[in-house]
Amino acid sequence: MWMLRKVVIIDAICMVGFFAQAGSLSAQQTNARVNQNAAPAYRDGQHDFDFEIGSWKIHLKRRLNPLTGSDKWVEFDGTSVTRKIWDGRSQIEEFETDGAAGHIEGLTLRLYNPQSHQWSLCWANAKDGTVVAPQIGEFRNGVGEFYGTDTFNGKFILIRFIWSNTTTNTPHFEQSFSVDGGKTWEVNWITDQTRLSDQAENGSTQQNSAAARTGSQEAGQHDFDPLVGAWKYRLKRLQHPLTDSTTWIDLEGTGECLKVWDGRADLDTIEVDGPTGRIEGLTLRLFNPQTHQWSLYWANSKTAKLDPPQVGEFKDGRGDFYAQDTINGRTILIRYDWTNLATSAPHFEQSFSDDGGKSWEVNWITDQTRVGDAPANGR
Numbered sequence: 001m002w003m004l005r006k007v008v009i010i011d012a013i014c015m016v017g018f019f020a021q022a023g024s025l026s027a028q029q030t031n032a033r034v035n036q037n038a039a040p041a042y043r044d045g046q047h048d049f050d051f052e053i054g055s056w057k058i059h060l061k062r063r064l065n066p067l068t069g070s071d072k073w074v075e076f077d078g079t080s081v082t083r084k085i086w087d088g089r090s091q092i093e094e095f096e097t098d099g100a101a102g103h104i105e106g107l108t109l110r111l112y113n114p115q116s117h118q119w120s121l122c123w124a125n126a127k128d129g130t131v132v133a134p135q136i137g138e139f140r141n142g143v144g145e146f147y148g149t150d151t152f153n154g155k156f157i158l159i160r161f162i163w164s165n166t167t168t169n170t171p172h173f174e175q176s177f178s179v180d181g182g183k184t185w186e187v188n189w190i191t192d193q194t195r196l197s198d199q200a201e202n203g204s205t206q207q208n209s210a211a212a213r214t215g216s217q218e219a220g221q222h223d224f225d226p227l228v229g230a231w232k233y234r235l236k237r238l239q240h241p242l243t244d245s246t247t248w249i250d251l252e253g254t255g256e257c258l259k260v261w262d263g264r265a266d267l268d269t270i271e272v273d274g275p276t277g278r279i280e281g282l283t284l285r286l287f288n289p290q291t292h293q294w295s296l297y298w299a300n301s302k303t304a305k306l307d308p309p310q311v312g313e314f315k316d317g318r319g320d321f322y323a324q325d326t327i328n329g330r331t332i333l334i335r336y337d338w339t340n341l342a343t344s345a346p347h348f349e350q351s352f353s354d355d356g357g358k359s360w361e362v363n364w365i366t367d368q369t370r371v372g373d374a375p376a377n378g379r
Helices: 002-037 210-214
Strands: 054-063 073-085 090-099 102-113 118-125 135-140 143-152 155-164 172-178 186-197 229-238 248-260 265-274 277-288 293-300 310-315 318-327 330-339 347-353 361-372
Touching: 054 090, 090 248, 118 143, 118 277, 135 155, 229 265, 293 318, 310 330
Parallel strands: none
Antiparallel strands: 054 073, 054 186, 073 090, 090 102, 102 118, 118 135, 135 143, 143 155, 155 172, 172 186, 229 248, 229 361, 248 265, 265 277, 277 293, 293 310, 310 318, 318 330, 330 347, 347 361
């Protein structure tokens, strides 16, 4: 009887060991499946564009008639200046060239998304002051590839940006179009840079914009000049807009406004802290010389994505800018109000309307106090 009990005990121990081993194998298999389904570990690319910081000499080749079979090119020479924002997680580049085909003056705002580990490259031309759809991508093995969509001559196309030679003092850039979903690409823009300085000089070293060369001044193009400089910020933010909430959050911090295109654009940065955390954002303002209106683009460092622009102008010292967007799934109107710009204490308010502008609810109030002029090299 004792032997039988011993055998039973031994069998029981063996069975426990078997199930424990089986459970361990099952857990390993489960973990393997979980690891296979886990999101891949993307490399941290927040400093991939650090090579662009500084001043450059530019040589540009541009295909005159893309996607027509033409192989006629024109050449331009000029300069570019790139400044660091958010410690390199964003940048602004001023680009200015001249050639037989005319004058090109533009800028690129680069924004790094810490969630997707990708960059958005946003180009704007001084002729119309509008940001085109961003090119989005990343660097792999030393080459940066960025893709977007647009229309050209009424046809839907893919656009590709490629950056190479970025570890040298002569980086190379190409833009290409595709009309067959990326099967083939036609290069239409080639830029070669030669470093002039590691420092981003104050403004383009060429300074040969149309306004500078002709002395012309478009009405309204310097409306935001009073904001250029360094500021202390006091911000009040309504915690839950359009819910009848009366709970406001106070935040404080600093910011700077940098002049671009001799004032026909500017870049405003802000960093404020409060009980709900930190807000780190920027506003790119672009003047359209055709409509005499401004487009104001906001982005924060968490998503690194430009919001739809607020568009408007100043009248009698007050700037009103409007856009349409969604909040909580509902379409609303947004209004920006700027007042007191000619003083050392400018005032800004953001309001929402869910009834077509009949009534407005203020949800963001900013008061600024000047603390100094903007540094030459940006942030």
